[in-house]
Amino acid sequence: MEATLLDPRMFRIVAAAMALAAFVGLNALVLVYLERKIAGHVQRRPGPFEVGPHGLLQPLADALKLIGKQLFRPAGADALLFWMAPVVSFIPVLPLFLPIPFDPDLVAMHVEPGLLLILAFTGINVLALCMAGWGSNNKWSLLGASRAVAQSVAYEIPLLMALLAVTFMHGSLNLSEIVEAQGAWPWQWNAFIQPVAFIVYFTCAVAETNRAPFDLPEAESELTAGFHTEYSGMGFGLFFLAEYANMIVVCAVATALFLGGWQGPFFSGWWWFLAKTYALLMVIIWFRWTYPRVRFDQLLNINWKWLLPLSMVNLMVTALVMKLF
Amino acid sequence: MEILARLVFGFYAALIVSGALMAVVERGLVRSLVGLIATMFGVAGLYMLMAAPFVAFMQILIYVGGVSILIFFSIMLTKARPTGDEAKGRPLRKRFNALVTALAAGVVLASVILKFPIPSLETPRQVSGQQLGEGLLGPYLLPFELISVVLFVAMAAAVALAWQQWGKSK
Structure with a gap:
């Protein structure tokens, strides 16, 4: 097997990376619009309305504003850590999308342990938050970073265990295989067979992406803006993009593992995948504008006293049922 | 492909060595940690090069996503200041000793491996x-x-x- 730089596989990887980068950027625009519109309607106001019809061009205006702003670094901040943090936060986003199967054929890269790749690279985001918090030379940032660490270390465990229960059932870490093992109808989906795992996973996913009601690392009312207090312009923009991209990834994983992926009762295809992913994204946005932020001790109590035991019991029952029946 | 593999190996090796140097030389604890993380990434890349994606992802999941974050946590708990004890310069004698010790281990191991190469496959096997x-x-x-x-x-x-x-x- 001779392979050069002009190899079709090489070409495929480059094309996939470009397509994914475009996908991430476009989705961020769509999600910003959705977020602001939903927030508006939840609070009985129309949301953005001025730029374009129904405010459709508002995210573009936001993006241009962010790009145009000057980048500041506070005095006494560690320049290396400060500028590295947004980049470290954004770079792992692209590999995250590689193994996600939008369609049987629409996969950027067939990675055998695809789920493991996603779990490995999502963990890097916390590191970026820590670097931002430490490098900013600001107490709010540092407090935000320390919260981010405690939160993500805690919530990663039940998240992994919930996913482990599903991979137990299918004996595979490959997302495409798990999607294919589920049927087209909702009662054949893993969310129906493993409801506890689904609920635990989704709760932990909201917490891992630092979304309200678990957005303690940036809690505006307590910490100004938490870890990104000192970032302006695209420094903040990259954190923001990474957060939205991570939201899409956790929802896409939930779709593939629990909601039957691209399979639907009729016309199976990537549109089902996108529809399900967006339904979950809407639920996350809906959470944000419905629930008040939890207190920090409540946050940790929910995890260590409820989610962790629940996911452990679920895992053991799954293993037992798998072996006995 | 072989040239590409060598290039990638060179990149990861450079990442590992420079990360390790940064971990040792940098004054601030957090910066040292960043160097350590770069090294861990490089090692994960080498696993990838050896066609062991499972081990590579585990390396990132456990070391980059787990251990290094716990180290970060403990640094925060120690209230380490960038102007603390470890930020002071060290005497030349100590630097020299450290260099000799590091080089001794490196030279001994490298010469043994070069003299008696470990029998291995030409191209890595996927497990x-x-x-x-x-x-x-x-x-x-x-x-x-x-x-x-x-x-x-x-x-x-x-x-x-x-x-x-x-x-x-x-």
């Missing part, structure tokens, strides 16, 4: 996750279980220590 699992629960069951015992002891000890501290503070 599926299933084979890996069967290996761990088959021929390597004892070491696998021993590791879990070690981890359990560490965890129980941590809980016991925290318990003592908690009792004192009450």
Whole structure:
């Protein structure tokens, strides 16, 4: 097997990376619009309305504003850590999308342990938050970073265990295989067979992406803006993009593992995948504008006293049922 | 492809060495940690190059996403200032000693490996996750279980220590 730089596989990887980068950027625009519109309607106001019809061009205006702003670094901040943090936060986003199967054929890269790749690279985001918090030379940032660490270390465990229960059932870490093992109808989906795992996973996913009601690392009312207090312009923009991209990834994983992926009762295809992913994204946005932020001790109590035991019991029952029946 | 593989190997090796240097030379604890993380990434890349994606992802999941974050946590708890003790310059004699010690280990190991190359495959063989699992629960069951015992002891000890501290503070 001779392979050069002009190899079709090489070409495929480059094309996939470009397509994914475009996908991430476009989705961020769509999600910003959705977020602001939903927030508006939840609070009985129309949301953005001025730029374009129904405010459709508002995210573009936001993006241009962010790009145009000057980048500041506070005095006494560690320049290396400060500028590295947004980049470290954004770079792992692209590999995250590689193994996600939008369609049987629409996969950027067939990675055998695809789920493991996603779990490995999502963990890097916390590191970026820590670097931002430490490098900013600001107490709010540092407090935000320390919260981010405690939160993500805690919530990663039940998240992994919930996913482990599903991979137990299918004996595979490959997302495409798990999607294919589920049927087209909702009662054949893993969310129906493993409801506890689904609920635990989704709760932990909201917490891992630092979304309200678990957005303690940036809690505006307590910490100004938490870890990104000192970032302006695209420094903040990259954190923001990474957060939205991570939201899409956790929802896409939930779709593939629990909601039957691209399979639907009729016309199976990537549109089902996108529809399900967006339904979950809407639920996350809906959470944000419905629930008040939890207190920090409540946050940790929910995890260590409820989610962790629940996911452990679920895992053991799954293993037992798998072996006995 | 071989040239590409060599290039990638060179890149990862450079990443590992520069990360390690940064971990040793930098003044601030957090910067040292960043160097350490770069090294861990480089090692994960080398695993990838050896066609062991499972081990590579585990390396990132456990070391980059787990261990380094815990180190970060402990640095925050120690209130390490960038102007603390470790930020002071060291005398030349100590630097020289450190260099000699590091080089000695490196030279000895490298010369042994160059003289007696480890027999290995020409191109790495892909091992599926299933084979890996069967290996761990088959021929390597004892070491696998021993590791879990070690981890359990560490965890129980941590809980016991925290318990003592908690009792004192009450």
